[in-house]
Amino acid sequence: MPERIIESFNIKRLDILDDNGNADESLTPSLSDSEIKRIYELLTLSRTFDHHALSLQREGRMGTYASILGQEASQIGSAFAIKKSDWIFPSFREMGVYITMGYPVHMLFQYWSGDERGMKCPDDLNIFPLAVPVGTQVPHAVGAAMAAKYKKDKVAVVCYFGDGGTSKGDFHEGFNMAGVFKLPVVFICQNNQWAISVPREKQTASKTLAQKAFAYGFEGIQVDGNDVLAVYKATKEALDKARNGGGPTFIECFTYRMGDHTTADDASRYRSKEEVEAWKAKDPILRLKLFMERNGLWTEQYQKEVEEKSRDMIDEAVKKEEAIERPHPEDMFAYTYESLTQRQIREMRDF
Amino acid sequence: MPQNSKKLNMVQAINLALKEEMQRDSSVVILGEDVGRYGGVFRITEGLLELFGEERVIDTPLAESVIVGAAIGMAAYGLKPVAEIQFMGFIYPAIDQIFSHASRIRNRTRGRFTCPMVVRTPYGAGIKAPDLHSESTEALFCHMPGVKVVVPSSPYNAKGLLISSIRDPDPVIFLESTRLYRLIKEDVPEGEYTVPLGRARIVQEGKDVTVIAWGSMLHRVLQAVEEFNAEVIDLMTLNPLDEETIFKSVKKTGRVVIVHEAPKTCGFGAELSATIAEDAMLYLKAPIIRVTGYDVVMPLPKLEDYYIPTVERIKKGIEEVMRY
Numbered sequence: 001m002p003e004r005i006i007e008s009f010n011i012k013r014l015d016i017l018d019d020n021g022n023a024d025e026s027l028t029p030s031l032s033d034s035e036i037k038r039i040y041e042l043l044t045l046s047r048t049f050d051h052h053a054l055s056l057q058r059e060g061r062m063g064t065y066a067s068i069l070g071q072e073a074s075q076i077g078s079a080f081a082i083k084k085s086d087w088i089f090p091s092f093r094e095m096g097v098y099i100t101m102g103y104p105v106h107m108l109f110q111y112w113s114g115d116e117r118g119m120k121c122p123d124d125l126n127i128f129p130l131a132v133p134v135g136t137q138v139p140h141a142v143g144a145a146m147a148a149k150y151k152k153d154k155v156a157v158v159c160y161f162g163d164g165g166t167s168k169g170d171f172h173e174g175f176n177m178a179g180v181f182k183l184p185v186v187f188i189c190q191n192n193q194w195a196i197s198v199p200r201e202k203q204t205a206s207k208t209l210a211q212k213a214f215a216y217g218f219e220g221i222q223v224d225g226n227d228v229l230a231v232y233k234a235t236k237e238a239l240d241k242a243r244n245g246g247g248p249t250f251i252e253c254f255t256y257r258m259g260d261h262t263t264a265d266d267a268s269r270y271r272s273k274e275e276v277e278a279w280k281a282k283d284p285i286l287r288l289k290l291f292m293e294r295n296g297l298w299t300e301q302y303q304k305e306v307e308e309k310s311r312d313m314i315d316e317a318v319k320k321e322e323a324i325e326r327p328h329p330e331d332m333f334a335y336t337y338e339s340l341t342q343r344q345i346r347e348m349r350d351f
Numbered sequence: 352m353p354q355n356s357k358k359l360n361m362v363q364a365i366n367l368a369l370k371e372e373m374q375r376d377s378s379v380v381i382l383g384e385d386v387g388r389y390g391g392v393f394r395i396t397e398g399l400l401e402l403f404g405e406e407r408v409i410d411t412p413l414a415e416s417v418i419v420g421a422a423i424g425m426a427a428y429g430l431k432p433v434a435e436i437q438f439m440g441f442i443y444p445a446i447d448q449i450f451s452h453a454s455r456i457r458n459r460t461r462g463r464f465t466c467p468m469v470v471r472t473p474y475g476a477g478i479k480a481p482d483l484h485s486e487s488t489e490a491l492f493c494h495m496p497g498v499k500v501v502v503p504s505s506p507y508n509a510k511g512l513l514i515s516s517i518r519d520p521d522p523v524i525f526l527e528s529t530r531l532y533r534l535i536k537e538d539v540p541e542g543e544y545t546v547p548l549g550r551a552r553i554v555q556e557g558k559d560v561t562v563i564a565w566g567s568m569l570h571r572v573l574q575a576v577e578e579f580n581a582e583v584i585d586l587m588t589l590n591p592l593d594e595e596t597i598f599k600s601v602k603k604t605g606r607v608v609i610v611h612e613a614p615k616t617c618g619f620g621a622e623l624s625a626t627i628a629e630d631a632m633l634y635l636k637a638p639i640i641r642v643t644g645y646d647v648v649m650p651l652p653k654l655e656d657y658y659i660p661t662v663e664r665i666k667k668g669i670e671e672v673m674r675y
Contacts, residue, residue: 087428089424116458116459116461117461119459119460119461120460120461120462120463121460121463121464123463128427128460128464129456129459129460129464131452133447133451136420136447136448136451136452138417138420139416139417139419139420139421139423139424139448140420140421140423140424140427140452141424142417142420142421142424143420143421143422143423143424143425143426143427143428143432144424144425144427144428145424146409146421146424146425147424147425147428147429147430148428149406150380150406150407150430151428151429151430169416169444170416170417170420170447170448173412173414173416173417173420174417174420174421176412176414176417177411177412177414177417177421180412331461332458335457335458335461335462336457336458336496336497337457337497337499337520337521337591338457338465338520338521341549341591341592342591342592342593342594342595343591343592343594
């Protein structure tokens with residue numbers, strides 16, 4: 001018997017906007033002018049949030065924070081395609097997703113200031129609390145997708161993680177199960193090239209991360225993660241497919257972490273200035289701006305208005321958060337179980 | 352409500368609890384390795400696939416972390432998953448999910464998302480099984496606030512406790528002694544009844560010594576106490592602990608022997624001893640004695656009978672406290 005090829009695969013890469021904001025019209029998703037402007041405003045708002053969060057941390061008014069700078073298109077582009085009734089399982093670097101979904105911004109500041117109440121998701125959204133242990137949220141998304149499928153709900157589940165997360169066992173176990181049961185889940189990897197100090201090529205010998213999906217029996221695609229239109233299009237299609245029983249999709253958003261891993265990190269210790277500079281030219285917000293300008297959707301005046309509105313919103317949110325009273329110590333007991341234990345009741349007498 | 356009783360062993364009692372809860376509540380689903388077509392390696396889920404279909408009795412890939420992790424997602428979504436981990440020695444890959452998420456979801460979302468799920472797993476030695484098939488590491492799970500730990504010791508209680516665990520709003524680790532699975536039969540009513548979590552039971556009353564045990568050790572304790580006037584407590588739930596029942600008994604007898612299968616160091620007996628010493632020291636007439644497994648790696652079958660506390664060792668422990 002001869003040797004023969006019994007399986008092979010191809011991985012698609014999707015780019016719509018180039019660095020100068022020229023769009024491939026054959027691929028441009030159908031978005032109205034007002035939707036495009038809304039996306040631009042969310043990109044700007046998220047960056048303003050990030051900027052303020054970093055300043056607040058430096059001033060000692062907020063705790064350790066993981067910046068989203070540079071990854072706004074991956075986050076806003078994907079979240080813009082998600083419905084409020086869908087379920088989202090984020091990692092810890094998805095503030096743009098929370099903001100796009102309409103999560104109260106002051107609660108995000110509240111969380112990063114060390115107040116757990118900031119992760120009490122409002123009832124009209126289904127966003128799980130951000131997961132700190134890398135990749136461990138993948139199985140939760142799979143379980144929620146199984147539940148949605150069992151209940152015949154027309155919802156999709158979206159799970160976010162980073163390039164580092166693809167090395168975890170939970171990534172493998174979750175992807176495998178999603179493939180076996182053909183679940184309505186969209187996995188979005190923000191490949192920002194760095195897991196703290198470990199570069200993407202030290203994370204895996206695979207040429208792309210997207211191709212990992214192939215081994216689990218579903219489609220993986222790489223998109224330009226700094227191209228908000230490409231990310232939106234890929235996510236929208238994957239969500240529609242999930243809702244219509246087509247099973248899971250893996251989207252690798254090829255992007256870059258412009259900032260440090262968190263405020264406790266100094267990226268200049270392990271990566272070159274030149275590398276960071278080269279990615280600046282691919283700035284996701286600048287790119288959409290150029291596209292909008294070309295299409296008569298952007299003016300200096302509009303820019304001023306968007307920036308002002310974002311600043312006001314963020315200032316307002318910070319003010320609102322800083323006026324919230326510190327939680328009572330009883331608060332740390334109250335949600336361990338539905339009811340307090342005999343021992344907890346005695347322990348609470350300390351307060 | 353009149354109920355028919357049948358003599359059932361623990362396997363049949365647990366199976367009945369699962370069947371009745373699944374009939375009562377369509378949000379109860381089972382997932383795990385070999386739980387469907389095969390009915391579980393101990394036949395606990397036998398017949399349930401045929402009754403409820405593969406959407407509710409889910410044969411998963413061989414992957415403990417995603418079994419528990421998916422159960423967390425299901426529970427948050429509104430189902431009541433009962434996950435089976437085939438042996439307690441295989442639960443370690445899922446500990447990350449239990450500790451990092453199941454135990455914390457309610458707290459981290461201030462009650463917006465909760466985790467009403469059960470992780471069932473067979474535990475303990477005495478069935479001549481291979482490596483890592485005989486563990487009793489219950490104390491690990493008692494050190495994790497947010498998780499409840501339940502260990503039945505008889506068919507009747509196994510059914511009632513499992514029903515309570517499935518209905519509980521928080522995650523429950525439900526430990527089933529492999530040695531007890533088919534050892535004893537007792538009357539188990541058909542239909543609904545519950546045994547509440549967080550409550551111990553006095554198996555027999557006595558005046559001279561309190562012997563505390565749970566799960567697999569209870570039956571050896573009952574044999575060991577025959578010549579003594581001993582009060583025997585079956586904890587049933589380890590966390591949250593029913594301190595009240597323990598204190599009441601200790602105040603009466605003034606002597607305590609704690610029996611468990613797990614190694615002594617940092618076993619749950621250590622927590623019990625400390626609790627009693629803190630709150631009931633002045634009632635004690637004798638030191639608290641622990642009769643436990645040894646501080647060794649759980650041996651393979653040829654040595655396991657030397658490891659598991661015997662009736663003789665338990666008797667010796669009681670005799671020791673009776674000297675005071």
